Amino acid sequence: MNLTDLLSEQVTAITSNSKAVQPGSVFVAIPGVNREGTEFIGEAIARGAKFIVSEAAIPGVEMVLVENARLALASLAARFYDRPSHSMIVVGVTGTSGKTTTTYVMESILKAAGHKTGVIGTVSFRYGDTVLPSTHTTPDSVELQRLLAEMKNAGCTAVVMEVSSHSLCQHRIADTAFDAVAFTNLSPEHQDFHENMEHYFLSKAMLFNDAVDFSAGQGKRPACAVNIDDPYGKRLVNELTQRQADRHGKFRILPFSVQDPESRFTSDLTGIRGDIAGVPVKSRLIGLFNASNIATAVTLAQGLGISTEAIQKGVRDLTLVPGRLQRIENPDNLQKRIHVFVDYAHKPDALEKVLQTLRQTIQETNPARQLITVFGCGGDRDRKKRPLMGRIAMEISDQVWITSDNPRTEDPDQIIQEVASGAHGIKDGGALHIEADRRKAITKALKAARAEDVVVIAGKGHEDYQIIADPQSPGGTRKIHLDDCEIATEVLKILPFS
Numbered sequence: 001m002n003l004t005d006l007l008s009e010q011v012t013a014i015t016s017n018s019k020a021v022q023p024g025s026v027f028v029a030i031p032g033v034n035r036e037g038t039e040f041i042g043e044a045i046a047r048g049a050k051f052i053v054s055e056a057a058i059p060g061v062e063m064v065l066v067e068n069a070r071l072a073l074a075s076l077a078a079r080f081y082d083r084p085s086h087s088m089i090v091v092g093v094t095g096t097s098g099k100t101t102t103t104y105v106m107e108s109i110l111k112a113a114g115h116k117t118g119v120i121g122t123v124s125f126r127y128g129d130t131v132l133p134s135t136h137t138t139p140d141s142v143e144l145q146r147l148l149a150e151m152k153n154a155g156c157t158a159v160v161m162e163v164s165s166h167s168l169c170q171h172r173i174a175d176t177a178f179d180a181v182a183f184t185n186l187s188p189e190h191q192d193f194h195e196n197m198e199h200y201f202l203s204k205a206m207l208f209n210d211a212v213d214f215s216a217g218q219g220k221r222p223a224c225a226v227n228i229d230d231p232y233g234k235r236l237v238n239e240l241t242q243r244q245a246d247r248h249g250k251f252r253i254l255p256f257s258v259q260d261p262e263s264r265f266t267s268d269l270t271g272i273r274g275d276i277a278g279v280p281v282k283s284r285l286i287g288l289f290n291a292s293n294i295a296t297a298v299t300l301a302q303g304l305g306i307s308t309e310a311i312q313k314g315v316r317d318l319t320l321v322p323g324r325l326q327r328i329e330n331p332d333n334l335q336k337r338i339h340v341f342v343d344y345a346h347k348p349d350a351l352e353k354v355l356q357t358l359r360q361t362i363q364e365t366n367p368a369r370q371l372i373t374v375f376g377c378g379g380d381r382d383r384k385k386r387p388l389m390g391r392i393a394m395e396i397s398d399q400v401w402i403t404s405d406n407p408r409t410e411d412p413d414q415i416i417q418e419v420a421s422g423a424h425g426i427k428d429g430g431a432l433h434i435e436a437d438r439r440k441a442i443t444k445a446l447k448a449a450r451a452e453d454v455v456v457i458a459g460k461g462h463e464d465y466q467i468i469a470d471p472q473s474p475g476g477t478r479k480i481h482l483d484d485c486e487i488a489t490e491v492l493k494i495l496p497f498s
Helices: 036-044 067-082 098-111 143-154 163-170 197-205 210-217 233-246 288-303 308-317 348-365 384-395 413-419 438-448 484-494
Strands: 012-013 026-027 051-054 089-094 119-120 124-125 129-131 158-162 180-183 223-227 252-258 265-268 271-276 279-283 327-328 339-343 372-373 399-402 431-434 454-458 467-468 477-481
Touching: 012 067, 026 067, 026 129, 036 124, 051 067, 051 339, 067 143, 067 223, 089 098, 089 129, 089 288, 098 119, 098 158, 098 288, 098 308, 129 348, 129 431, 143 339, 163 197, 180 233, 180 288, 180 327, 180 413, 197 210, 197 233, 197 477, 223 233, 252 288, 265 288, 265 348, 271 288, 279 288, 279 431, 288 308, 288 348, 327 484, 339 413, 348 384, 348 454, 372 438, 384 399, 384 413, 399 438, 431 438, 438 484, 454 484
Parallel strands: 012 026, 026 051, 089 158, 089 180, 119 158, 180 223, 223 252, 339 454, 372 399, 372 454, 399 431
Antiparallel strands: 119 124, 124 129, 265 271, 271 279, 327 339, 467 477
């Protein structure tokens, strides 16, 4: 029996989780990092699995053998849910930074164009009045196809989704038909997963190779929006151009740049105004990197044939992206205004872009302002970035408060010391502050701010929790409530000069 024949039978569910098996399910045994999926076949059968799909045969067990179990899982899930991506506009965005903001801008543009829109990404999965917590930036293939089907059944005509490099390597988006895809940029990240930058790039490029080829084969003519301000974007355009002739124009290449002389815009602490990707726009987002995110969304929209008027309205209507240079409004009774921003920047490149953007704005508007940064680094993650982020923060900021992020199973003080090792000696001793308690660090930084100073609280962005060690909990960690936006808002209300 092959995969096509398998779904002609009465099947109740598709899963790679043996504990989710119910009578009539198809269980796909996925090769794992620590344990093989074949170890759970016995449990799946005991729970009533109707079919077993695996890369490896097991004596005495009837199964469907496949070369790649992850691809098989994605294909089965798409067919089980009646290929929902084929009858909606589907937009995918990949890159190291900017995915979330780009999807928010794109969502707003699609709504302005009259589409009922679903979004799958880091902050949440949402459509209509339904908002679900995000499990991954890009969910596993079964959850993805289920979400797409739910969105389609709810009347969505378009879906925009973030596509992570992990999801591409693991074939989570296989058998999803895209109408447009975008590449924002590439910088060192996930070095605990990718062996080097070449592997990282090739993973991202899968969205423009495998996924685009599949989409073209399903009758779509995908638009590929690529940021050529990024060197990897230039490489991607060159490679796509070489492939395009072989594909007889079945996909389109739409390079864009905000460093092009024809892009004329200004950015200050109130927003961005001017021409971006050939469209006059006004936005409350700030900074060159957000201009690039807007350009990504504008180019995607143009590739979908959306009108200039709808693009302009969509960009204008988006007032904030949760945790992405999110402005914390000052209370009415605050005598001395402070510019406070919460941002998700949790890697060197993202932190540098955020701080450079604000530093440049300060220089252009009021050089007397201080730039104060509060941030930390997560535990059980790439340790090499810690001193680098400490150095970046100290070089660009006037004052830095190093604090705890999501320490997970690591000692928070040890993480802080590793971050601080990159910051020592760059400025005089009064510029660097250590406070492990994140709430106290934010409070002290805001109290240290003067009128018109700029305070950045980086690392956690939209997250309303902190992950700390707890040996009694599954995985050795648990979440406690902690929301940077909430804390900053509370502190601003009680500052001594309010």
